[in-house]
Amino acid sequence: MRTVSVDLQGREYTIYVGAGVRERLASVVAGLPGAHQVAVIADGHVAKLHLEKVVAGLDPPPTVLTVPPGESSKSREAAGRLYDGLAEARIERGDLIITLGGGMVGDLGGFVAATWLRGIRFVQVPTTLEAAIDASVGGKTGLNHPAGKNLIGAFHQPSAVVIDTDLLATLPQRDYTAGLGESVKHAAIRDAAFLAWQESNAEAIAAREQDVLTELIARNCEIKAAVVIRDEREQNLRAVLNFGHTIGHAVEHVLEYDLRHGECVALGMIAANELACARGLLDRSVADRIARLIGRLGLPRRLPRAVDTREIVEVCRMDKKVRAGRVHFVLLRELGTPERVGDVSEEEIGAAVRAIQPA
Ligand SMILES: NC(=O)c1ccc[n+]([C@@H]2O[C@H](COP(=O)([O-])OP(=O)(O)OC[C@H]3O[C@@H](n4cnc5c(N)ncnc54)[C@H](O)[C@@H]3O)[C@@H](O)[C@H]2O)c1
Ligand SMILES: [Zn+2]
Structure with missing residues (x-):
């Protein structure tokens, strides 16, 4: 225990x-x-x-x-x-x-x-x-x-x-796997060592091996607790938990909930990393590592069907993270180091979404 x-x-x-x-x-x-x-x-x-x-x-x-x-x-x-x-x-x-x-x-x-x-x-x-x-x-x-x-x-x-x-x-396999989206998110925003641990244990995680599952859950709870506890003092820190959720929520909405929330978060993280790479903020090798782990855990790396990129951009603009017409994003600078940016353009979102369109 x-x-x-x-x-x-x-x-x-x-x-x-x-x-x-x-x-x-x-x-x-x-x-x-x-x-x-x-x-x-x-x-x-x-x-x-x-x-x-x-x-x-x-x-x-x-x-x-x-x-x-x-x-x-x-x-x-x-x-x-x-x-x-x-x-x-x-x-x-x-x-x-x-x-x-x-x-x-x-x-x-x-x-x-x-x-x-x-x-x-x-x-x-x-x-x-x-x-x-x-x-x-x-x-x-x-x-x-x-x-x-x-x-x-x-x-x-x-x-x-x-x-x-x-x-x-x-729990049906698809629902279990979807939950892993938030686990990759927690590691990506806070804990590079935990990401490496998930890489080393990807098969055991997918197979729900008891000891690995216990460790996975406990470490996720520790990370989320650390973020929300600090947020009580530093207002808005909690916002980093929205990593992958801006485009993720838009995908969830546009696909009319055909995908599980965690699957959308996985796609949202891949798209956000694409955006960060295009800005020169994030190293391509880190984005590739996260995308590979997402795939190995059984989560989608691409949308199941093509979506109208403009529609996603439109939903992102309506999201509650928009302030004064600008879409706010959590982007990674490196593993464990998220950054909030408030000046993301529609063109950048469009390009990021193209990266998760079906091949
Ligand atoms: N409070 C928060 O911070 C927070 C964070 C994330 C999500 N949420 C909320 O959580 C909800 C989504 O949670 P969820 O994904 O757990 O969905 P859920 O509670 O609807 O459960 C999904 C399905 O799994 C079934 N199920 C649950 N446990 C099972 C088990 N052990 N074996 C077989 N079937 C089982 C349920 O009957 C249901 O059909 C949303 O309402 C979301 O807003 C809240
Ligand atoms: Zn979520």
Whole structure:
């Protein structure tokens, strides 16, 4: 087992990572004094696969509230039904919510915990790689609104995060691989040694070997925690986590969500590196190294079908990272050294997108 300690907003919590760490859940709950009752908010699909073994040690047994799988459950309506369930179960101020599932249920259940009785404690049990290495650190919780994703939200830190790598075994290969996009991103912006480690272990990572997977998750949590902790003091540092996300989000939007988020981030990083190379900011050999690792991990290096480059440019311009008409980008100067630039032209974006068009 590996543990990662996160100290945010004066509240420290521990992330436990490893095969079988679900068995620690009961002692984690026992270590949170005053929690008389526990409510589990679970993704319905994940509940069928894993609920029984996750709650096995909890005494008294928790109230279980499930939501249908899929992003459409990250809604005000679903949150409303969960509040009804908490009211019926008489969940009180000192009680505890456990979220079980991917980033969708983590965000939804975390938001419900942040707002029920003005905020009660919650423990996350992430079951996707995306949730384990990204959504579980930083305390962002929220809901979607018909006008846009994550428009409703709150910062609410969990009391603990329990990442049992056994539970990730049932994740479809494509979803697992997509999560690796954020892992390459974390290494690229913060940790050259971690990138080299991923290169050395690419096959074992793709095969989800338990020890390698535990190490991968723990190191990603450490990197994300380091960035968000420093951001509390240095405002906007957190923006480097957007590496690969400007063109990535545009691709996600233009392809109408045919690609997974992490796949789009991989393409977005390749395009951003292309842009940085064209500016003479980044050495071509580093861009090639990152692109090679992306490919070896099973992530796409090119778009599955041709897209209209102008359409991508247009969506980038509408992105929230645009200020005063200029598109803001996170570019790499070298491995581990990102830089924010605010003067990227449409021509530069167009050229970068051409580099990820199908061959
Ligand atoms: N709060 C943050 O900082 C943050 C960061 C990144 C992403 N997010 C949010 O996370 C969400 C995406 O998360 P996600 O990619 O985990 O998607 P998700 O939670 O929708 O899960 C994806 C699919 O995998 C299934 N699944 C989950 N665990 C499984 C398992 N162990 N075995 C089999 N199937 C399993 C789910 O039922 C679902 O169908 C988005 O809403 C995004 O906005 C939040
Ligand atoms: Zn992302």
